[in-house]
Amino acid sequence: MTELDLVIKGRVLIGNEMQTICIGIEDGKITVLGKDLDGDKFLDYSKYLIMPGGIDIHTHMRDPGFTDKEDFHTGTMAAAFGGTTTIMDMPNTRPMVTNVSQLKDKLDIIGKKANVDYGLYASLTPDSDIKVLKELAVGFKLFMAETTSAVPISEEDIRNKLADPELEGQVVSVHAESPERFRDIEVTSLDTHDDSRPASAEIIAVENITQMKTSAIMHFAHLTDLMSFEKAFGYSNEITPHHMFLSTSSDLGARGRVNPPLRNIREQASLFTAFVKAQVGIIASDHAPHTMDEKKMPFGEAPSGLPGVETRLPMMLALVQSEQVSLRLVQATCCHNPARLFSLSKGQIDVGFDADLSIFDMTKNTKIKGERLHSKCGWTPFEDYNAIFPDHVFLRGRKIISDGKLIESGTGRNIV
Numbered sequence: 116m117t118e119l120d121l122v123i124k125g126r127v128l129i130g131n132e133m134q135t136i137c138i139g140i141e142d143g144k145i146t147v148l149g150k151d152l153d154g155d156k157f158l159d160y161s162k163y164l165i166m167p168g169g170i171d172i173h174t175h176m177r178d179p180g181f182t183d184k185e186d187f188h189t190g191t192m193a194a195a196f197g198g199t200t201t202i203m204d205m206p207n208t209r210p211m212v213t214n215v216s217q218l219k220d221k222l223d224i225i226g227k228k229a230n231v232d233y234g235l236y237a238s239l240t241p242d243s244d245i246k247v248l249k250e251l252a253v254g255f256k257l258f259m260a261e262t263t264s265a266v267p268i269s270e271e272d273i274r275n276k277l278a279d280p281e282l283e284g285q286v287v288s289v290h291a292e293s294p295e296r297f298r299d300i301e302v303t304s305l306d307t308h309d310d311s312r313p314a315s316a317e318i319i320a321v322e323n324i325t326q327m328k329t330s331a332i333m334h335f336a337h338l339t340d341l342m343s344f345e346k347a348f349g350y351s352n353e354i355t356p357h358h359m360f361l362s363t364s365s366d367l368g369a370r371g372r373v374n375p376p377l378r379n380i381r382e383q384a385s386l387f388t389a390f391v392k393a394q395v396g397i398i399a400s401d402h403a404p405h406t407m408d409e410k411k412m413p414f415g416e417a418p419s420g421l422p423g424v425e426t427r428l429p430m431m432l433a434l435v436q437s438e439q440v441s442l443r444l445v446q447a448t449c450c451h452n453p454a455r456l457f458s459l460s461k462g463q464i465d466v467g468f469d470a471d472l473s474i475f476d477m478t479k480n481t482k483i484k485g486e487r488l489h490s491k492c493g494w495t496p497f498e499d500y501n502a503i504f505p506d507h508v509f510l511r512g513r514k515i516i517s518d519g520k521l522i523e524s525g526t527g528r529n530i531v
């Protein structure tokens with residue numbers, strides 16, 4: 116038998132059981148799993164947890180147009196340091212990605228900046244040419260309401276667009292907030308921001324979308340209210356760590372301003388409970404960095420959005436370590452389900468899947484510090500929250516993080 120390129124040994128969740136196994140890797144793919152395997156290179160992480168690399172289907176890497184906040188190099192570096200090996204980037208860059216030449220330009224600009232694998236969304240607008248866009252885009256984004264640097268489209272236009280048969284089998288990620296339910300009040304705090312864009316706006320938006328005819332795979336981004344989950348039953352859904360861990364009672368001021376808004380502490384707790392009870396499909400960060408200077412502006416002028424691509428998985432692992440949630444649930448919501456939604460051969464430690472692996476010492480619980488993170492924005496809403504960051508990260512069998520340092524950059528590929 117020929118030797119494998121690489122064998123990595125460590126603790127892997129197989130079914131419901133932790134087992135110490137060897138992962139055999141060739142040409143970037145997992146080719147065999149076994150108790151004992153030989154390889155040209157053998158890495159023994161027997162004391163460590165090996166997880167599939169995380170997949171974050173909702174990030175804003177800000178490149179091009181807003182590179183004072185983030186760029187594709189820093190954003191994907193932050194992902195890698197957080198054990199996330201695939202990200203999907205939203206189209207509200209400048210220019211907004213609505214046609215194929217904008218999408219091609221963006222791919223050119225990204226060039227070799229990506230440190231993890233990536234896919235780009237295109238924005239769904241009344242005149243977007245779905246037939247050509249779908250060849251290059253990982254999916255489509257639908258903005259129903261005004262939000263940072265995004266132009267919403269009317270429900271009438273949405274109805275027409277979703278009926279396009281070219282959308283068959285394409286993922287459409289919906290920012291579900293119905294502007295008719297917004298209240299024109301002065302926004303000076305997390306509470307008033309929540310009042311101005313109440314949960315009822317989300318619930319009605321979800322309901323309206325589910326009544327439209329489409330052959331697309333509809334996915335509801337960053338849901339905040341349990342009623343929205345009921346309305347979205349049978350559809351793909353996502354929640355964010357910030358809606359799960361933070362509320363209008365958090366002491367964040369404008370740093371906590373985000374769309375949809377943080378809700379009150381009761382609603383936050385019920386979202387967390389829904390996650391623990393496995394009622395949530397996907398956890399995505401909605402990594403939306405803004406500079407500290409912007410966030411220091413008066414509340415009503417500060418932009419909405421907060422960073423989170425690097426902390427998403429490490430915070431989940433801290434919950435696993437404190438036995439609040441199971442590793443199985445974390446892997447499902449952060450790896451398998453995102454991969455399944457987009458039919459990727461990633462997100463699973465099994466034969467035939469990409470060898471994207473994140474390796475954690477589960478005894479190394481640390482406190483998150485904004486200054487140690489890698490996003491260009493330089494801050495986090497989760498300062499001092501518990502987290503376990505990976506020591507080593509592999510992207511298609513290549514080590515990109517070693518002992519907590521980025522050792523190879525620019526190896527990320529477009530997954531489309």
Ligand code: NCD
Pocket residue numbers: 175207262263264265290372373374375401403404419420421
């Ligand atoms: C996002 C941004 O800043 O790009 N802001 C946010 O509050 N989530 C846009 C968005 O996803 O709505």
Ligand code: ZN
Pocket residue numbers: 262290336337374375
């Ligand atoms: Zn959004």
Ligand code: ZN
Pocket residue numbers: 173174175205401403
């Ligand atoms: Zn977003």
